Each structure stands twice: as structure tokens, then as C-alpha cells.
Amino acid sequence: MKELRLMKGNEAIAEGAIRAGCDAYFGYPITPQSEVMEYLMAEQPEKRTGMIVLQAESEVASINMVYGAAGTGKRVMTSSSSPGISLMQEGISYCAGAELPCLIVNVVRGGPGLGTIQPSQADYFQSTKGGGHGDYRLIVLAPASVQEMFDFVFTGFDLAFKYRNPALILSDGLIGQMMEKVHLAEQRPRLTEFDPSWTITGKTPDREHNIITSLDLDAARQEKHNQKLQAKYQKITENEVRYEELMTEDAEYLFVAYGSSARICQKAMQLAREQGIKVGLLRPITLWPFPVKPIAHLAPKMKGILSVEQSAGQMVEDVRLAVACATPVEHYGRMGGMVPSPEEVLNVLVNKFISK
Amino acid sequence: MDIKDIIKPENLVYKKTDLMTDKILSYCPGCGHGTAHRILMEVIDEMGIQSETIGIAPVGCSVLAYDFMNVDMSGAAHGRAPALATGIKRLWPDKFVFTYQGDGDLAAIGSAETIHACNRGENITIVFINNGIYGMTGGQMAPTTLEGMKTSTSPYGRDLQTMGNPLKMTELVAQLPGTWYVTRQSVHTPRNVRRAKKAIRIALEAQKEKKGLTFVEIVSNCNSGWKMTPVKANEWMEENMFPFYPLGDLKVEGKLVNNQ
Ligand SMILES: Cc1ncc(C[n+]2csc(CCOP(=O)(O)OP(=O)(O)O)c2C)c(N)n1
Numbered sequence: 001m002k003e004l005r006l007m008k009g010n011e012a013i014a015e016g017a018i019r020a021g022c023d024a025y026f027g028y029p030i031t032p033q034s035e036v037m038e039y040l041m042a043e044q045p046e047k048r049t050g051m052i053v054l055q056a057e058s059e060v061a062s063i064n065m066v067y068g069a070a071g072t073g074k075r076v077m078t079s080s081s082s083p084g085i086s087l088m089q090e091g092i093s094y095c096a097g098a099e100l101p102c103l104i105v106n107v108v109r110g111g112p113g114l115g116t117i118q119p120s121q122a123d124y125f126q127s128t129k130g131g132g133h134g135d136y137r138l139i140v141l142a143p144a145s146v147q148e149m150f151d152f153v154f155t156g157f158d159l160a161f162k163y164r165n166p167a168l169i170l171s172d173g174l175i176g177q178m179m180e181k182v183h184l185a186e187q188r189p190r191l192t193e194f195d196p197s198w199t200i201t202g203k204t205p206d207r208e209h210n211i212i213t214s215l216d217l218d219a220a221r222q223e224k225h226n227q228k229l230q231a232k233y234q235k236i237t238e239n240e241v242r243y244e245e246l247m248t249e250d251a252e253y254l255f256v257a258y259g260s261s262a263r264i265c266q267k268a269m270q271l272a273r274e275q276g277i278k279v280g281l282l283r284p285i286t287l288w289p290f291p292v293k294p295i296a297h298l299a300p301k302m303k304g305i306l307s308v309e310q311s312a313g314q315m316v317e318d319v320r321l322a323v324a325c326a327t328p329v330e331h332y333g334r335m336g337g338m339v340p341s342p343e344e345v346l347n348v349l350v351n352k353f354i355s356k
Numbered sequence: 357m358d359i360k361d362i363i364k365p366e367n368l369v370y371k372k373t374d375l376m377t378d379k380i381l382s383y384c385p386g387c388g389h390g391t392a393h394r395i396l397m398e399v400i401d402e403m404g405i406q407s408e409t410i411g412i413a414p415v416g417c418s419v420l421a422y423d424f425m426n427v428d429m430s431g432a433a434h435g436r437a438p439a440l441a442t443g444i445k446r447l448w449p450d451k452f453v454f455t456y457q458g459d460g461d462l463a464a465i466g467s468a469e470t471i472h473a474c475n476r477g478e479n480i481t482i483v484f485i486n487n488g489i490y491g492m493t494g495g496q497m498a499p500t501t502l503e504g505m506k507t508s509t510s511p512y513g514r515d516l517q518t519m520g521n522p523l524k525m526t527e528l529v530a531q532l533p534g535t536w537y538v539t540r541q542s543v544h545t546p547r548n549v550r551r552a553k554k555a556i557r558i559a560l561e562a563q564k565e566k567k568g569l570t571f572v573e574i575v576s577n578c579n580s581g582w583k584m585t586p587v588k589a590n591e592w593m594e595e596n597m598f599p600f601y602p603l604g605d606l607k608v609e610g611k612l613v614n615n616q
Pocket residue numbers: 415416417418434457458459460461462485487489490491492493498578
């Protein structure tokens with residue numbers, strides 16, 4: 001039987017890291033995700049699994065420690081919140097360019113700038129469109145529960161290694177701070193074998209020296225490398241879309257929402273159905289690759305689609321692209337750390353689509 | 357007599373180490389980078405630790421160091437080599453991990469990573485090439501640029517009032533408890549090459565004992581950036597760089613050497 005525990009979202013990330021057989025965590029404190037490293041330091045995973053935890057001097061150093069260690073084929077990760085993730089963007093771009101598997105967790109807070117420490121989902125563009133310089137994508141997972149915070153550490157590492165690409169868990173202050181019960185998976189062993197075709201573990205006589213780099217000054221070769229990356233992203237798009245549909249069979253209206261907004265929409269959906277309004281919910285679990293086909297498939301059956309996100313309207317752009325004008329799409333969101341209530345969301349749905 | 361009659365194993369007095377690849381060096385003729393690469397690889401060869409060594413290349417003229425050094429290597433983002441090295445060494449404590457960095461890389465954009473890796477006493481070796489200028493990007497001012505020295509971004513000479521003072525990074529890291537061996541060398545004469553090589557050996561050997569960070573500065577020339585012939589550049593280096601950046605050990609076995 002699985003172990004059951006009451007945990008904070010951020011703690012679930014940390015426990016998930018240990019149990020997923022993570023080799024090292026490098027991080028720098030920032031609210032609302034500091035519990036990740038605090039939990040790890042208290043837990044002393046070095047004694048449990050041999051996992052290393054190091055508090056770096058900055059997020060710039062953290063991501064570059066990740067970059068260095070990932071090049072040796074180990075399972076490594078970092079976590080932060082919005083301003084810290086902005087600081088990491090150069091390093092993340094390097095990881096993507098050099099095709100290094102690693103896991104990054106962003107427990108999003110309100111911005112721009114120092115913003116606020118309350119929850120937000122305004123880092124959607126940064127997460128799903130690249131974030132740093134150059135043409136690249138991260139595999140982006142959006143947990144909507146503390147259980148998923150735990151589970152997605154495993155999924156994130158697995159996808160990162162499957163495609164040799166950084167994966168990002170895009171959470172928010174609400175999911176990070178709230179407590180729920182979590183079924184804890186069994187301890188998975190740390191990695192002991194490293195792919196000799198690319199990892200830098202010391203050149204042995206049976207192979208050429210391995211080099212981890214994103215640099216190629218020859219433009220034609222650099223373009224080829226870019227094409228290879230794009231082909232990989234295409235493959236990920238075809239194979240790794242994850243989403244959840246709730247009550248869409250008979251729905252006339254659809255919420256599209258992820259993370260904490262999906263939880264709020266779930267409640268709004270219940271309230272709507274109590275009033276006889278048939279609402280469904282599509283929850284993207286991978287924000288990249290985005291569930292384009294499922295949304296396109298549902299769109300013609302709907303009288304209206306409301307994209308709900310704690311932002312000025314970022315994901316709604318992808319929803320609109322998927323819907324391709326098949327039905328009206330609107331956005332509703334609060335900003336700067338404000339969290340909408342289910343009643344508020346339902347009112348918006350009614351006002352925008354039903355009692356116009 | 358044919359050339360084949362001369363090139364025989366018994367006549368061999370010097371051979372390029374196998375730890376340098378056959379790729380043609382991208383450095384300007386007369387530049388110290390090539391010599392510094394060679395002695396670093398010779399030491400690793402002589403210690404027999406090629407299969408245990410992981411190197412980090414910087415961003416700077418030596419960005420392609422991984423093409424020339426026949427060991428497993430990673431190219432860092434500008435200034436971040438000590439962070440990469442930290443990440444690697446923490447997970448592979450028995451490997452030999454080194455960074456090779458220029459003065460813009462180490463003393464400007466990467467100053468935080470340098471200081472903190474030194475202060476934590478990471479068991480890595482930093483080889484620091486100080487040529488007082490940004491070579492790669494076309495000779496701009498570096499933190500190490502001397503007072504009055506002309507560069508493309510200090511065309512009238514470095515003015516201390518507005519541009520700040522040249523930074524003695526090596527003196528600075530010697531003060532930190534995490535450093536075990538800190539030295540300043542050069543590679544412009546055979547005698548200095550021998551000394552620098554010995555210093556690199558001491559630095560790498562210390563990793564076995566896990567004593568802390570070892571730091572080898574090599575004061576070097578940038579004849580292109582300084583706009584001098586290689587010979588003139590070496591003379592200028594002796595006359596101007598060495599008085600400000602004096603050669604010798606600053607810290608040995610964790611203890612500061614006399615006046616430091
Ligand atoms: C983030 C970032 N900023 C700036 C640059 C441009 N850049 C490349 S090399 C360099 C300076 C290198 O100088 P130094 O470290 O002294 O090495 P040298 O070329 O003299 O050997 C700069 C500013 C860069 N690649 N990345």
C-alpha cells in the first residue's frame with residue numbers, strides 16, 4: 001500500500017525529488033517556494049539516497065550548477081519563483097541548446113518586477129514560448145494538486161531524459177502553499193549508468209572525448225542543429241500532450257484552465273450545473289506541448305469558451321489558435337496575486353456568453 | 357638523409373601530448389593561451405588522470421578549448437564555469453575538475469561564481485588567464501585593465517575616476533578560507549612555463565586530498581588586443597603587468613605567503 005501523507009505542495013516537490021532518485025538539487029531561496037530547499041535540508045537526503053542539496057549564491061549559479069551536473073548524465077534539478085526563473089533564462093537556454101535533461105520548478109508569484117509573493121499564472125508566455133534567447137521549447141507540466149506536485153517530479157525527469165530536454169513544472173503560489181493528502185510512490189534508485197555517447201564522465205580509451213556545448217560558429221551546422229531540435233520538438237508535440245476533460249460530453253460552455261485556476265473552474269462548473277448551465281472543463285496538463293487537438297475537437301460543440309488564468313490573458317492566445325474561430329473565446333483573469341473566486345468566474349461566463 | 361631517418365623514436369626529444377588534439381589552435385600567433393593549454397594537458401597526461409578529468413571551457417578566446425583539450429569538457433555560459441564545476445564536483449567528488457577562464461569571464465561577469473566557489477572551498481582547480489583585456493570581443497576594457505591602458509572602450513586610457521580600479525582577483529580569493537593554493541604565474545619564457553606547469557601540478561594534486569579550491573592565475577599577453585607584436589607584448593607585460601600583478605605564490609597549503 002502506498003504511504004499517505006498530508007503535505008504542502010512545495011514539500012511534495014521536495015519529497016518527490018528524493019523519491020524520484022534525483023541526484024542533486026541546487027537552489028536559492030525565494031517566496032513562495034522556499035519550502036522546497038528547506039524541506040530537503042531538513043530531510044538530509046544525502047543520508048537517505050545520497051542526493052546532494054546545495055544552496056547556491058544565486059539563481060544564476062543554481063541553473064549553471066544544474067547545467068554542469070546534467071552534462072554528466074545525472075538527474076538534477078532546481079526550483080525558484082518568477083524573478084529567480086527570469087534570472088535563470090540564459091542558463092535554461094544553454095541547457096536546451098546543449099540538449100541536457102534537467103528539471104526546473106517555477107512556483108509562480110505575481111509580477112512584473114518584484115511584484116508580489118501571492119499566486120499568479122503570468123509566467124505562461126515565458127515558460128511555453130522559450131523564455132530565454134533562441135528557438136527552443138521546454139516540456140511544461142502544470143500540476144493542479146499537491147499530488148501532482150509530487151507525481152510530476154517523476155514525469156518531468158522521465159520526459160527530460162526521454163528527449164534530452166529541460167522540463168519545467170509550472171506551479172503557482174497557491175498549489176505550492178496549500179496542503180493536501182499525497183500518496184507517496186516508492187523510492188526509486190538514483191542513476192548509476194550514464195550514456196557514454198554524450199555524458200562527460202571522463203574520457204576513456206574506448207571513445208572520443210565528449211563535449212557539452214551549445215556553440216557552433218559554423219552557421220550551416222548551427223542551422224542543422226536547430227533543425228534537429230525542431231524535429232525533436234515536433235516529436236514531443238505528437239507524443240506527449242497531456243490534459244484532463246471534466247463533464248465535456250454534454251457541455252455547451254467550456255472552461256479552459258490549468259493549475260490553481262483549474263481548481264477554481266472545477267468549483268465554478270459545479271455551481272453552474274446546479275443552476276442548469278452545462279459547463280465542462282478542459283485542463284491542459286502539458287502547457288507545452290499544448291492540447292491543441294482536444295480543444296479544436298471540442299470547440300465546435302461549444303457556445304462559448306472561457307479561458308481562465310491568473311494573468312492578463314496569456315494562455316488564451318493558444319486557446320484561440322486551437323479554436324481557430326470555431327466558437328467565441330474570452331479570457332478572464334485576475335492579476336498581481338489576486339485569486340478569483342468560483343462565483344466570480346461563473347458570473348463572467350454568464351455575462352460574456354449567456355445573458356448578453 | 358631522408359626526413360624519415362631523423363624522425364625515429366630514439367631521436368625524439370619532445371612530443372606533443374596526446375591530450376592536445378590535432379585541431380589547429382584558433383589563437384593569434386604568440387598568444388599565451390596555447391602554451392597554457394599545453395601545460396595543463398601535459399600535467400593531466402603525466403598524472404595519468406585523463407579518464408578522471410572533466411574540464412570547463414569559458415566564453416572568451418578560449419571558448420573552443422574543448423576542441424583542443426582531449427578530455428571530457430563542457431562549455432559554460434560567460435562567467436559561470438565555477439558553477440558548472442561545482443555541480444559536477446559535488447556529484448563526482450573523485451574526479452579532477454578544472455575550469456579555464458579569462459579575466460572578463462572570471463573577474464567581471466563571473467565574479468560572484470568565482471568568489472563563492474572559492475569561499476565554499478570547492479575541490480576544483482581554476483586556471484585564470486589574465487591578459488588585462490577582452491580578447492575575443494575585440495579588445496575592450498576588462499576589470500584587470502591597468503590604469504591608463506588603452507582599449508577599445510577606454511580609448512584614452514583607463515581613467516580610475518570614472519572606470520574604476522584594476523581588480524586583483526587573485527589577491528582577493530587568497531583571503532578566502534576555502535582556497536588551499538593560490539598562485540600567479542606566466543608562460544612567456546621557458547623558465548616561467550616550467551614554473552607554471554609545476555603550479556598546475558600542485559593545484560591538481562591537491563584535489564586528491566580534497567583540501568579546497570586551487571587557483572592558478574597566468575598573467576598572459578594579448579598581442580592583438582594590445583596592438584603589439586608578440587615580442588613587444590611580452591616586453592610590455594614584463595614592464596607593466598608584472599609590477600601590478602607580481603608573480604609568485606600567494607597562498608600555499610591554506611596559508612598566506614608572507615606579505616599577502
Ligand atoms: C552573457 C554574455 N555577455 C557578453 C558576451 C560577450 N563576450 C564574449 S567573450 C567576452 C569577453 C572575454 O574576455 P576574457 O574573459 O578576458 O577572455 P579573453 O578573450 O581575453 O581570453 C565577452 C564580453 C557573452 N558571450 N555572453
